[in-house]
Amino acid sequence: MSDLLRVRDLSTRFFTEKGQVNACESLNFDVREEEVFGVVGESGSGKSVAALSIIDLVESPGKITSGEVWYRNPTLAEETKSDRPEAVDGEFVDIRQLTVRERRALRGPSFSMIFQDPMSSLNPSITVGEQIAEAVEVQKRARSNPRSTRSRTQGYGLANLISSAVLPSQDYVSEESHAEAVSLLEQVGIPDPADRAEEYPHQFSGGMLQRAMIAQALAGEPDLLIADEPTTALDVTIQAQILDLLRDLQTETGMSIMLITHNLGVVARMCDRVGVMYAGELVERGSLEDVFDRPVHPYTKGLLGSLPDLEDPAPRLQPIEGNVPDLLDSEMDDRCYFADRCPKAMEECLSHPSMDDAGGSDEHEARCVLTEMEYDESRALASDRFERNSGTAETEVKQND
Ligand SMILES: Nc1ncnc2c1ncn2[C@@H]1O[C@H](COP(=O)(O)OP(=O)(O)OP(=O)(O)O)[C@@H](O)[C@H]1O
Numbered sequence: 001m002s003d004l005l006r007v008r009d010l011s012t013r014f015f016t017e018k019g020q021v022n023a024c025e026s027l028n029f030d031v032r033e034e035e036v037f038g039v040v041g042e043s044g045s046g047k048s049v050a051a052l053s054i055i056d057l058v059e060s061p062g063k064i065t066s067g068e069v070w071y072r073n074p075t076l077a078e079e080t081k082s083d084r085p086e087a088v089d090g091e092f093v094d095i096r097q098l099t100v101r102e103r104r105a106l107r108g109p110s111f112s113m114i115f116q117d118p119m120s121s122l123n124p125s126i127t128v129g130e131q132i133a134e135a136v137e138v139q140k141r142a143r144s145n146p147r148s149t150r151s152r153t154q155g156y157g158l159a160n161l162i163s164s165a166v167l168p169s170q171d172y173v174s175e176e177s178h179a180e181a182v183s184l185l186e187q188v189g190i191p192d193p194a195d196r197a198e199e200y201p202h203q204f205s206g207g208m209l210q211r212a213m214i215a216q217a218l219a220g221e222p223d224l225l226i227a228d229e230p231t232t233a234l235d236v237t238i239q240a241q242i243l244d245l246l247r248d249l250q251t252e253t254g255m256s257i258m259l260i261t262h263n264l265g266v267v268a269r270m271c272d273r274v275g276v277m278y279a280g281e282l283v284e285r286g287s288l289e290d291v292f293d294r295p296v297h298p299y300t301k302g303l304l305g306s307l308p309d310l311e312d313p314a315p316r317l318q319p320i321e322g323n324v325p326d327l328l329d330s331e332m333d334d335r336c337y338f339a340d341r342c343p344k345a346m347e348e349c350l351s352h353p354s355m356d357d358a359g360g361s362d363e364h365e366a367r368c369v370l371t372e373m374e375y376d377e378s379r380a381l382a383s384d385r386f387e388r389n390s391g392t393a394e395t396e397v398k399q400n401d
């Protein structure tokens with residue numbers, strides 16, 4: 001399969017009172033068409049910020065500070081080529097070079113996102129059917145417009161304007177959109193969809209709400225669905241049902257899914273390829289088999305640790321001693337961020353390891369010196385030695401400032 005998305009050197013920072021937080025540091029990865037790409041890592045490793053950065057939903061004090069997000073869309077590429085050739089590479093468009101409006105217009109028909117908490121996407125005071133019908137309506141305006149992207153922006157803006165300011169939303173949703181909403185509810189496995197469409201979110205169970213949110217996200221027929229811990233809040237049986245649903249929908253629609261999760265059982269069950277994040281960076285990526293059966297990075301190995309049984313949907317990441325650093329730029333030394341927790345840290349780990357980023361989506365890569373050398377016990381960093389070293393490094397940084 002060819003790539004749908006090529007993320008290059010994407011960095012996102014939060015400018016806080018404590019200082020600059022490097023939440024995502026020069027991310028490089030591809031998402032192929034029709035695949036499920038998993039992103040795993042401990043809490044605070046930057047998974048959600050990475051997702052939000054792709055669809056341009058990072059909020060202040062956060063800011064995308066660099067990088068490119070190349071999205072394969074021949075129509076958009078054709079439209080963009082004439083006035084912004086530098087934003088186009090063959091059938092790919094760097095969405096970071098589009099205007100805010102243009103990027104916003106891609107939400108729905110190109111990218112949509114679902115979250116752990118369905119109520120972050122659903123409005124409690126509007127019936128479920130109505131909300132999904134609105135999403136359908138927005139999409140229809142976009143599609144009916146021949147000059148899709150730029151007009152799509154206007155269509156989307158207009159729909160928003162009408163729904164939010166001029167008319168109550170119920171008035172502009174056509175019968176047809178309503179019928180489509182019902183069929184979407186049916187598609188995501190909601191029984192009696194016509195009746196359930198008339199209900200409000202609070203009348204739905206957790207699993208049904210999750211399905212409704214998925215239906216809403218599908219209304220735009222997105223090329224990429226980003227699912228951020230979509231099943232974490234659900235009990236195990238419902239989790240499995242929702243994951244099966246996502247897998248089935250992926251197959252039916254041919255969309256790609258970027259699945260963010262703590263749960264390695266979920267990754268094993270769902271994903272074709274995996275990226276492992278640590279301290280704002282991708283530290284390993286490759287096919288599910290590469291990463292799970294032949295992990296290179298000690299962090300990945302640590303996560304996989306004593307993973308009991310991949311069939312068991314419950315396993316969580318194994319706790320590794322120590323914590324994810326808090327990603328404050330001033331406190332991040334120029335060395336492997338995992339070194340102080342790593343059982344295989346060596347002298348070489350006192351400089352920051354690189355990862356081969358030019359490699360395409362077929363490559364298995366890890367950000368670790370162990371890709372270049374065998375572990376050598378005589379070069380091991382004793383923990384006191386390590387602390388002394390990192391202390392020195394920090395002092396040096398401060399003196400340079
Ligand atoms: N609004 C914000 N202001 C300041 N820092 C933030 C903000 N949002 C996220 N961060 C920081 O960015 C880093 C990455 O956070 P992110 O939410 O992406 O982690 P995550 O891997 O998704 O974790 P979790 O598994 O807990 O959801 C963290 O250090 C977090 O503190």
Ligand code: NI
Nearest residue numbers: 047048049228
């Ligand atoms: Ni998160």
